[in-house]
Amino acid sequence: MASDAVVRTEHLYKQYDTEAGPVPVLYDVNLEIRPGEFVAIMGPSGSGKSTFMNILGCLDLPTSGGYILDGSDVSTLDKDQLARLRNKVIGFVFQGYNLLPRANLVENVALPLVYAGVARAERTHRAEELLAKVGLTTHSRYAPNQISGGQQQRVAIARALINTPRLILADEPTGNLDTKTSIEIMKVFVELNQHDGITVVLVTHEPDIATFAKRLVRFVDGCVTHDGNVSRELMEEEKP
Amino acid sequence: MTGAMLYEAWHAMGANRLRSFLTMLGMMIGVAAVIMMLAVGQGAQFMVDQSIASMGSNLFIILSGSSTSGGVRLGSGATPTLTTGDGEAIAELSTIAAVAPVAPGTAQLVYASNNWSTAVLGTTPRYLDVRDWPISAGYAFTDSDVRAGTRVALLGVTVVRNLFGDDNPVGRTIRIKQSPFLVIGVLQAKGQSLTGQDQDDAVFVPVTTAQRKLFGSQFPGSVRFIMAQAISAQAMPAAEREMTQLLRQRHHLPERADNDFDIRNLTALANAQAETTRVMSIMLGAIASVSLLVGGIGIMNIMLVSVTERTREIGIRIAIGARERDILTQFLLEAIIISVIGCVVGVILGVGAAVLANVLAKVAVVITGASVMLAFLVAAAVGIFFGFYPANKAARLKPIDALRYQ
Numbered sequence: 001m002a003s004d005a006v007v008r009t010e011h012l013y014k015q016y017d018t019e020a021g022p023v024p025v026l027y028d029v030n031l032e033i034r035p036g037e038f039v040a041i042m043g044p045s046g047s048g049k050s051t052f053m054n055i056l057g058c059l060d061l062p063t064s065g066g067y068i069l070d071g072s073d074v075s076t077l078d079k080d081q082l083a084r085l086r087n088k089v090i091g092f093v094f095q096g097y098n099l100l101p102r103a104n105l106v107e108n109v110a111l112p113l114v115y116a117g118v119a120r121a122e123r124t125h126r127a128e129e130l131l132a133k134v135g136l137t138t139h140s141r142y143a144p145n146q147i148s149g150g151q152q153q154r155v156a157i158a159r160a161l162i163n164t165p166r167l168i169l170a171d172e173p174t175g176n177l178d179t180k181t182s183i184e185i186m187k188v189f190v191e192l193n194q195h196d197g198i199t200v201v202l203v204t205h206e207p208d209i210a211t212f213a214k215r216l217v218r219f220v221d222g223c224v225t226h227d228g229n230v231s232r233e234l235m236e237e238e239k240p
Numbered sequence: 241m242t243g244a245m246l247y248e249a250w251h252a253m254g255a256n257r258l259r260s261f262l263t264m265l266g267m268m269i270g271v272a273a274v275i276m277m278l279a280v281g282q283g284a285q286f287m288v289d290q291s292i293a294s295m296g297s298n299l300f301i302i303l304s305g306s307s308t309s310g311g312v313r314l315g316s317g318a319t320p321t322l323t324t325g326d327g328e329a330i331a332e333l334s335t336i337a338a339v340a341p342v343a344p345g346t347a348q349l350v351y352a353s354n355n356w357s358t359a360v361l362g363t364t365p366r367y368l369d370v371r372d373w374p375i376s377a378g379y380a381f382t383d384s385d386v387r388a389g390t391r392v393a394l395l396g397v398t399v400v401r402n403l404f405g406d407d408n409p410v411g412r413t414i415r416i417k418q419s420p421f422l423v424i425g426v427l428q429a430k431g432q433s434l435t436g437q438d439q440d441d442a443v444f445v446p447v448t449t450a451q452r453k454l455f456g457s458q459f460p461g462s463v464r465f466i467m468a469q470a471i472s473a474q475a476m477p478a479a480e481r482e483m484t485q486l487l488r489q490r491h492h493l494p495e496r497a498d499n500d501f502d503i504r505n506l507t508a509l510a511n512a513q514a515e516t517t518r519v520m521s522i523m524l525g526a527i528a529s530v531s532l533l534v535g536g537i538g539i540m541n542i543m544l545v546s547v548t549e550r551t552r553e554i555g556i557r558i559a560i561g562a563r564e565r566d567i568l569t570q571f572l573l574e575a576i577i578i579s580v581i582g583c584v585v586g587v588i589l590g591v592g593a594a595v596l597a598n599v600l601a602k603v604a605v606v607i608t609g610a611s612v613m614l615a616f617l618v619a620a621a622v623g624i625f626f627g628f629y630p631a632n633k634a635a636r637l638k639p640i641d642a643l644r645y646q
Contacts, residue, residue, distance in 0.1 A: 059558075059559060083561050083563040083566075086559060092560065094643075098643070102252070114245075116561065163561075
């Protein structure tokens with residue numbers, strides 16, 4: 001039963017070594033995310049939620065504790081295997097979009113396929129399909145700086161989807177967008193979650209955005225202080 | 241995969257055209273300098289080697305001694321202490337392969353309405369063996385010509401050109417110091433000697449003919465110098481000792497007296513010159529290599545800047561699944577493309593400059609495939625070597641640090 005979780009952390013600790021000594025960031029985080037879940041992670045700045053996301057994304061390693069991603073214990077993997085997980089199992093969406101400025105939209109979306117060893121014609125074909133899916137059919141040869149922020153974030157989502165990942169990690173994906181565009185982007189995530197069954201983990205500051213998720217995890221000072229229903233938690237937050 | 245990487249590397253360079261060009265320029269100048277210097281060095285070496293080959297191998301020249309008369313010292317060869325008999329005796333030594341006595345002089349040559357002043361060397365048929373100098377037309381004189389003192393002559397090509405133009409001189413009769421000589425052969429062109437003299441501007445006659453009929457001397461049978469060829473390079477020191485001993489004995493020199501002759505090892509002199517040229521050639525190459533090194537450091541510098549500038553890009557690539565190896569390959573490819581393009585242009589520039597130097601300044605140049613290959617391989621190696629550190633630095637960036645980099 002536990003083995004079919006997409007993400008499972010066991011007594012996860014993380015501390016950064018600074019000149020002033022070790023600073024604990026995550027403290028005994030135990031979390032299980034099952035396939036098809038849509039989880040919003042909230043918490044004040046410095047609560048460890050970004051660090052947690054980096055660990056989930058295999059961009060950083062925990063100081064101690066276990067992290068099982070898609071059935072494999074990350075601590076036992078070498079660098080190339082971690083790169084393969086980032087390439088195939090995880091799709092990243094960042095706050096700042098993080099597209100390559102010199103590459104056009106198709107090339108940006110197809111980039112993960114380069115590292116997966118897919119041939120050029122196939123790469124272009126699949127990238128164009130995904131651009132169509134996020135509603136950017138006519139822009140495929142544009143450079144990222146020729147389109148709006150919302151459109152750039154759609155491109156980033158298309159890139160995250162290109163290797164059909166099991167898990168999408170979105171780190172404040174609407175942080176740079178206006179409310180209307182934010183809602184459009186969130187609808188794309190909801191669609192991916194409900195229609196394609198992709199597990200989505202989302203970090204956000206904004207309660208409005210978090211309401212799109214089904215489950216809410218709140219971090220305070222490196223600990224999980226709430227894990228459960230979205231609306232009740234957010235309603236509590238509405239109180240003074 | 242490699243295709244995609246090459247494409248990306250090419251685009252990355254295109255994004256910063258001026259910078260890429262300047263980096264390549266360092267490489268171009270380095271490679272061009274190496275090619276140019278190697279061409280000039282090898283050209284000089286080629287000239288020296290040719291002169292040495294034209295001289296003959298393992299050669300001694302034995303000069304008759306100097307003399308002092310009333311406090312005035314005359315130079316080597318002033319006193320006719322050597323004779324054809326000395327030459328015959330030296331030829332008997334086991335370390336000596338061939339000996340040719342030479343009685344030289346200068347004479348005016350006349351054929352029809354043309355005349356020409358040149359060196360006339362009285363010698364034996366062995367001379368041509370010792371000097372490794374074949375006949376191109378007609379035939380050489382023989383030992384019986386030497387015994388009989390016949391009036392026959394072998395002409396060098398410069399003499400032929402000046403007396404006969406394009407006509408065939410073999411079988412014609414020329415006059416040397418008024419005496420008629422039958423031209424029996426023409427020698428192959430030999431070109432310049434190490435000292436820049438035209439070796440083809442000479443006429444060869446039997447030594448006896450020269451002694452008796454051209455340059456009469458009060459010492460019958462005397463020769464100015466003797467050319468002797470040792471059987472091998474290793475035998476040369478022994479040959480020199482034996483010849484000295486033999487000549488002292490033949491000249492009845494007392495124990496304490498100085499030699500009345502002078503043995504010079506021509507091959508050693510030539511080898512010294514060849515060595516000098518070789519060292520010069522290496523020096524030129526080494527100096528040029530420094531510019532190649534500087535070009536390489538230029539590549540490293542630019543690649544380091546490039547890696548720093550593109551830290552965020554590297555972070556993105558890592559986040560979407562690039563392995564260390566992929567990042568390393570990407571940046572290494574950029575360095576290699578820069579150095580290879582710089583190198584190709586450098587080869588063209590270097591060869592062009594060498595040809596130009598040859599045409600305009602008459603500098604001898606030799607461009608070999610090997611020297612071009614060498615410059616090319618060294619440049620590629622420089623690209624890889626200096627590209628590796630920045631590429632490796634890029635590949636080892638921590639993903640979160642790279643992504644956070646502004």
